[in-house]
Amino acid sequence: THWKHGGIVGVLGYGSGIIGRYSDLQDEFPGVEHFHTVRVNQPSGWFYTTKALRDLCAIWDEHGSSVLNVHGSTGDMVFLGTTTDELEPCFVALTAKGWDLGGSGSAMRTPSCCVGKARCEYACYDTMDLCYVLTQEFQFDMHRPSFPYKYKIKCSGCPNDCVAAVARADMSVIGVWKDDIRIDQAAAKAYAGGELKPRAGGTPYAKLDVKADVTDLCPTACMKYDGSKLTIDNKNCNHCMHCISL
Numbered sequence: 001t002h003w004k005h006g007g008i009v010g011v012l013g014y015g016s017g018i019i020g021r022y023s024d025l026q027d028e029f030p031g032v033e034h035f036h037t038v039r040v041n042q043p044s045g046w047f048y049t050t051k052a053l054r055d056l057c058a059i060w061d062e063h064g065s066s067v068l069n070v071h072g073s074t075g076d077m078v079f080l081g082t083t084t085d086e087l088e089p090c091f092v093a094l095t096a097k098g099w100d101l102g103g104s105g106s107a108m109r110t111p112s113c114c115v116g117k118a119r120c121e122y123a124c125y126d127t128m129d130l131c132y133v134l135t136q137e138f139q140f141d142m143h144r145p146s147f148p149y150k151y152k153i154k155c156s157g158c159p160n161d162c163v164a165a166v167a168r169a170d171m172s173v174i175g176v177w178k179d180d181i182r183i184d185q186a187a188a189k190a191y192a193g194g195e196l197k198p199r200a201g202g203t204p205y206a207k208l209d210v211k212a213d214v215t216d217l218c219p220t221a222c223m224k225y226d227g228s229k230l231t232i233d234n235k236n237c238n239h240c241m242h243c244i245s246l
Helices: 050-063 083-097 127-137 139-143 185-193
Strands: 004-005 021-023 036-039 067-072 075-080 152-156 172-174 224-225 231-232
Touching: 021 224, 036 083, 050 067, 050 083, 127 152
Parallel strands: 152 172
Antiparallel strands: 004 021, 036 075, 067 075, 224 231
C-alpha cells in the first residue's frame, strides 16, 4: 500500500505504545505525511466516566486527528492519526490526566477483560482485579519490547468468553464453575412450559425445547431431560455453559 507501517517514533522512555505510520504520497496528500497511532491503556472492563472520555477527546482534538477507535482488538483506546512533533505533547497531556500508553510491537500487549463481577451474573472470578494485577506486573514488558513476537492475555469471567479470549489471545484465562452444577428443577420446568417470567415480571419467556435446544446440543452428552426433570452427569460436564447461555 501507500502506507509505511512502523518506523522509529515514540515518546521519551517508552519503546511501545506508538505505531509509526507514514504515507509515500505526502506531496499529493500532505495532511497524512505522518499519521501515527497512539494506544492508550484502557481501564479494566472498559469502564469510563463521562469526564474521563471528555478529557481523552479534548487531548486528541488538540494533538491529533480527533479520530479514535473504542477499542482495538488488543484492548486499548486507539488514537488514529497524529504527527511526530505532537507525540510527546500528547503523551505529557495523557499522563497529566492519569493515563498511560498500552503495549505495541514485540511486547506484552495490554491485558484486557470482560466486565466480570461488576455487571455479569455469569462471572466465575473477578476479571477486573486480575486484569489490573497483570497490567501492573507486566509494565516493563509492555513498554519496552523485548519479546520475539507480541503476547496477549485476555480474561473472561466465564466460558461465554465475551472478550474472545480463546480466539484473540495467547493466554486465555476463562472462569468456570468448579463445583457440581446446581439445577433449579422448578425453573427448568417453567422454561420448558413457557411459564417463567423475567425477574422484573412482565411477559413470560418463550417456550424452550429443552431436549432439542439444550440437552441434545451438550458437547459431552452429560445432560438428560425427561419432560419434568433435568439431570447432569457432573463427571462428564466440561463446564462449557451452553446450557445456561440460551
